[in-house]
Amino acid sequence: MKERITYIIRNPKLGFEPSNLEVAKASISVSSLDGAKEHRITLALAEVPQELVRVLKNCHELHIRWATSREHDSIAPYVSRVTPGLHVFYTPLREKATKRLCSLIQKLFGSYLKCVSTENILINFWSAFTTPPNISGRFSHSASRQYFQPLESTDNLVAYIGQTTCSEHNYECKLRVHDLLTADYIDGDYDSISHAVNLRAYWSQSHLTDKLWWETHHIPANGSLEVGVLINETPDEEEELRYSGFLTQVGDDDKPSPTLFSFPARHHPLPQSSTFKASFRIPSGLHPTYSVQLPADSLTPPSRDCYLHSYLTLPSPLFIDKYPLSDPLFLASHNLKALHSISGATDLEAPDWVTDAWGSAVLFEIVTPPSAKESLEVTIPTHLRYLSPIDSRTAQGLRSLLIPYPSVFWACNAELGSQFSTSPFDRTNLGYDGLFGPKTVFYYFNPSGPVNGSGLANFLDVPVLDLNRTGAGMVEWGTVFVILVGTAWVCWSLMGDFVSWGKGGREKEIGNKSD
Amino acid sequence: MPDLLSSPVFVYSGAVLLRVVLLFYGLFQDNFSAFKYTDIDYYVFTDAARFMSHGKSPYARDTYRYTPLLAWLLLPTTWGRSWFSFGKVLFAVADIVAGYLIVLILKSSYRMPGGRALKFACIWLLNPMVATISTRGSSEGLLGVMAVALLWAVTQKQIALAGVILGVAVHFKIYPFIYAISILWWLDDEQLSRESGSKYPKNGQSGNRILNLLNFLNPARIILAATSFVSFMTLNGLMYSIYGWPFLEQSYLYHVTRIDHRHNFSPYNTLLHLNSSPAARSTLKLESLAFLPQLLLSAVAIPLILAKKDLPSTMLAQTFAFVTFNKVCTSQYFLWYLIFLPFYLPFSSLLRRPTLGITALVLWVLGQGLWLQQGYQLEFLGRSTFVPGLWLAGLLFFMINCWILRIIINDINFLQPSSRHFALKKSD
Numbered sequence A: 001m002k003e004r005i006t007y008i009i010r011n012p013k014l015g016f017e018p019s020n021l022e023v024a025k026a027s028i029s030v031s032s033l034d035g036a037k038e039h040r041i042t043l044a045l046a047e048v049p050q051e052l053v054r055v056l057k058n059c060h061e062l063h064i065r066w067a068t069s070r071e072h073d074s075i076a077p078y079v080s081r082v083t084p085g086l087h088v089f090y091t092p093l094r095e096k097a098t099k100r101l102c103s104l105i106q107k108l109f110g111s112y113l114k115c116v117s118t119e120n121i122l123i124n125f126w127s128a129f130t131t132p133p134n135i136s137g138r139f140s141h142s143a144s145r146q147y148f149q150p151l152e153s154t155d156n157l158v159a160y161i162g163q164t165t166c167s168e169h170n171y172e173c174k175l176r177v178h179d180l181l182t183a184d185y186i187d188g189d190y191d192s193i194s195h196a197v198n199l200r201a202y203w204s205q206s207h208l209t210d211k212l213w214w215e216t217h218h219i220p221a222n223g224s225l226e227v228g229v230l231i232n233e234t235p236d237e238e239e240e241l242r243y244s245g246f247l248t249q250v251g252d253d254d255k256p257s258p259t260l261f262s263f264p265a266r267h268h269p270l271p272q273s274s275t276f277k278a279s280f281r282i283p284s285g286l287h288p289t290y291s292v293q294l295p296a297d298s299l300t301p302p303s304r305d306c307y308l309h310s311y312l313t314l315p316s317p318l319f320i321d322k323y324p325l326s327d328p329l330f331l332a333s334h335n336l337k338a339l340h341s342i343s344g345a346t347d348l349e350a351p352d353w354v355t356d357a358w359g360s361a362v363l364f365e366i367v368t369p370p371s372a373k374e375s376l377e378v379t380i381p382t383h384l385r386y387l388s389p390i391d392s393r394t395a396q397g398l399r400s401l402l403i404p405y406p407s408v409f410w411a412c413n414a415e416l417g418s419q420f421s422t423s424p425f426d427r428t429n430l431g432y433d434g435l436f437g438p439k440t441v442f443y444y445f446n447p448s449g450p451v452n453g454s455g456l457a458n459f460l461d462v463p464v465l466d467l468n469r470t471g472a473g474m475v476e477w478g479t480v481f482v483i484l485v486g487t488a489w490v491c492w493s494l495m496g497d498f499v500s501w502g503k504g505g506r507e508k509e510i511g512n513k514s515d
Numbered sequence B: 001m002p003d004l005l006s007s008p009v010f011v012y013s014g015a016v017l018l019r020v021v022l023l024f025y026g027l028f029q030d031n032f033s034a035f036k037y038t039d040i041d042y043y044v045f046t047d048a049a050r051f052m053s054h055g056k057s058p059y060a061r062d063t064y065r066y067t068p069l070l071a072w073l074l075l076p077t078t079w080g081r082s083w084f085s086f087g088k089v090l091f092a093v094a095d096i097v098a099g100y101l102i103v104l105i106l107k108s109s110y111r112m113p114g115g116r117a118l119k120f121a122c123i124w125l126l127n128p129m130v131a132t133i134s135t136r137g138s139s140e141g142l143l144g145v146m147a148v149a150l151l152w153a154v155t156q157k158q159i160a161l162a163g164v165i166l167g168v169a170v171h172f173k174i175y176p177f178i179y180a181i182s183i184l185w186w187l188d189d190e191q192l193s194r195e196s197g198s199k200y201p202k203n204g205q206s207g208n209r210i211l212n213l214l215n216f217l218n219p220a221r222i223i224l225a226a227t228s229f230v231s232f233m234t235l236n237g238l239m240y241s242i243y244g245w246p247f248l249e250q251s252y253l254y255h256v257t258r259i260d261h262r263h264n265f266s267p268y269n270t271l272l273h274l275n276s277s278p279a280a281r282s283t284l285k286l287e288s289l290a291f292l293p294q295l296l297l298s299a300v301a302i303p304l305i306l307a308k309k310d311l312p313s314t315m316l317a318q319t320f321a322f323v324t325f326n327k328v329c330t331s332q333y334f335l336w337y338l339i340f341l342p343f344y345l346p347f348s349s350l351l352r353r354p355t356l357g358i359t360a361l362v363l364w365v366l367g368q369g370l371w372l373q374q375g376y377q378l379e380f381l382g383r384s385t386f387v388p389g390l391w392l393a394g395l396l397f398f399m400i401n402c403w404i405l406r407i408i409i410n411d412i413n414f415l416q417p418s419s420r421h422f423a424l425k426k427s428d
Helices: A050-056 A097-109 A155-165 A171-182 A328-333 A417-422 A472-503 A505-513 B008-032 B040-053 B068-073 B086-109 B114-125 B128-135 B140-155 B159-173 B177-186 B189-193 B209-216 B219-257 B269-275 B291-306 B311-324 B331-338 B341-347 B354-379 B386-414
Strands: A002-009 A021-023 A027-033 A035-044 A059-067 A085-092 A145-149 A185-191 A196-203 A213-218 A224-233 A240-250 A257-264 A267-269 A275-280 A289-294 A306-315 A336-344 A359-366 A376-381 A398-404 A407-413 A440-444 A457-463
Touching: A002 A027, A002 A213, A021 A240, A027 A224, A027 A240, A050 A059, A050 A097, A059 A097, A085 A097, A097 A155, A145 A306, A145 A359, A155 A171, A213 A224, A224 A257, A257 A417, A275 A457, A306 A376, A306 A398, A328 A336, A359 A376, A472 B269, A472 B291, A472 B386, B008 B086, B008 B114, B008 B128, B040 B068, B040 B086, B068 B159, B068 B219, B086 B114, B086 B128, B086 B140, B086 B341, B114 B341, B128 B140, B128 B331, B140 B159, B140 B177, B140 B311, B140 B331, B159 B177, B159 B219, B177 B219, B177 B291, B177 B311, B269 B386, B291 B311, B291 B386, B311 B331, B311 B341, B311 B386, B341 B386, B354 B386
Parallel strands: A002 A224, A267 A440
Antiparallel strands: A002 A035, A021 A027, A027 A213, A035 A196, A059 A085, A059 A185, A085 A145, A185 A196, A224 A240, A240 A257, A275 A289, A289 A376, A306 A359, A306 A407, A336 A359, A398 A457, A407 A440
16 A cells, blocks of 8 residues: 655745654654645555455446535646546446446445446447547547546545445544545546556645644555645746655655656646636526636636637536537527537437436537637536426425536647656546547636535526326326317217218208308 | 409419518528527438438438438538528428419319419418428428328329329328328219219129129229339338338337427327336326327228218318327427318308307417417426426317317218319319
């Protein structure tokens, strides 16, 4: 087991006082540190629970990305943003892997998560998982299958890790695992070449009352621990990030050693003022409009050759009709420039209950106004699938869906592209990165939550058939009754021929009027 | 005004002008607004035609569920930007031809004076709904011209031609098969012998069952059955050989397996929505029997009881019953029966008793209005109006349609034959 903990000082101007680091023989203490933290653990397969190994052995690569829907700061180099919720990207070795992976996802993150898998090859084998297009080609870092679910809390995962790694009375272990609940994102990576499992958790700040880090880290049994405290410096090159600070190999070093380094980075921050908000226009009806608002002062490109993009992961009840989005006028009316990529559940007619795929992933290019004087509202026209009827006294025939915020970023063409992956802070398999060439640099807008405080996600009320108003039996027998009455009524008029013919009355009546 | 409506110059130029204006207005709106005049289906057709022009299958386009013939007809739309509207022009021309055929049939088979015939043809020719649907690029107008051409061919005793048209129409949109039954039934010896010097010999009457059957199988009926079957199967065979399984799947099997859960005018809609979902508790699956009342009325009872009395009005009643009892129903389907209205209306109690006629029209519009109001609340305001609102509105509209269907049936049943002049072409 290898552990590496990195702190990034929030305010580079205040710097860092090395005396706040206390190095002991097998531990290190951090005190009064204001900044972000990344905790990375590398495990050999032997150190992983058997039920996980069984799934991993069927994977060429597996990447799990979970991001909170709480609002939080991005501090370089931890600025890349997947849409809030649970993402799974994976390339299978064996076709059978999906069913096991679905059970694992449900075990780790919650049994209620929609993950349909089928062993029947005649039906669609990749039911829950979708296949995004791969623009990067064979140099891609991206896995071939995609899965996403909105997921606000990781308590299921935290409970699982606690049970599998901490012995019953090891409260220190349990407390540390418990800290994961406050993480802003959690990554898990495995590939069949390194045979190692990489876990990463990121906190934008401490969750203690003074918002400062006060903690002691111990060397794990049969492992190593490295702790770094880094400060963002102004880089020499536009595409680079540069850091100064202190690194400590706990157990080897008796004091922190100063360091200064820089590297080409794929993911870059934008100024704090570059924020965006996303919300659904009210009333949303069955064709909700997802509106993304960008303030005027954030609309200047960070570099040459940059294009503004938004990437959305839409759960299966919500979908996009790609056909009108090929019309420049229609696109322009929504302040969109192009629909670059759409994959997943794009059937325009299927109700949600026959849609096995998790949903769809969409990449839009947004117009960049020639003069950034006015704020920009981008609207994304979506449609709702019909959801299964409900029987509820309280819901007023509505079901509430949690729809995550999109990611909004500039994608710029870079020159140093091929060296990104050498950086220890590089992060790939985010959903959108595979849709761009390998020489692309991303600059991220900071999502800011809507006023009503539901975090980086929006609730969307979907009207559904409410069986509490009219019961299923009433609908069924009522319909059948009316159809039978209608049929009999029409048949009766057809028979009326024989009935009235004898009397001759009807004929006379009409015959008289015909003149 | 009434005089204008009986002037061929006014009616035809008016019908053409109406469509030309709408076509150009559509071009204008499409070019300057994000909200397109052009129907979504038209993009489906033209996309499919584009796939076809690249040597691919039209079924490469999602939601293309029509015969490849339609995409083939629209191939010129792929010749360039200015050709994009070719299909709309084609549909609009089909409208005018259909209107012209209505006039021909009214004049020749009903012995109606030209002016009066034109007036009734205006129901189709100058109908803004018909003109809009065609110029927006919906192919229903093609069905209209096929249905009326079928009727025209029958009245002109072009039985083989009628068979071919019938085969093509059924290949195009399935539902015209109901006309096969009424036409076959109608084509009895009495109709055939009305014309002096008929080319079909009259069979003698006999009490013998086999002879009765032989009597039924007169040459005209055999020719119609054979030509329609051969043309229908030839087209299917041809399309299957070129486009294979997707052709069968998209143009025919889809209509068997489709769920039709999204709200529409059909009385079955809420039941289908509910029972196709996981919330379904019913084990009876009564909705799978929905075809029974529909086919009983439109393909059996109405043609057998009424066809010999008045063929065109019977075709109206059949279509009306088919659409009313269908598992899915949208406003484009109303065009299917509208084409037959000019044959029925002149002799109907709807026209004879204006209060009845106006009541029927108002109720028909009101039934839709009520449904649309509930649909608007659901679609745009997000209120859950599935039950009871939309459900009851659909059932009410169904009952209104049943009531109107009864009026049509009663009119066909009870009007004196002498008041209807419909007959085969007579040699004057």
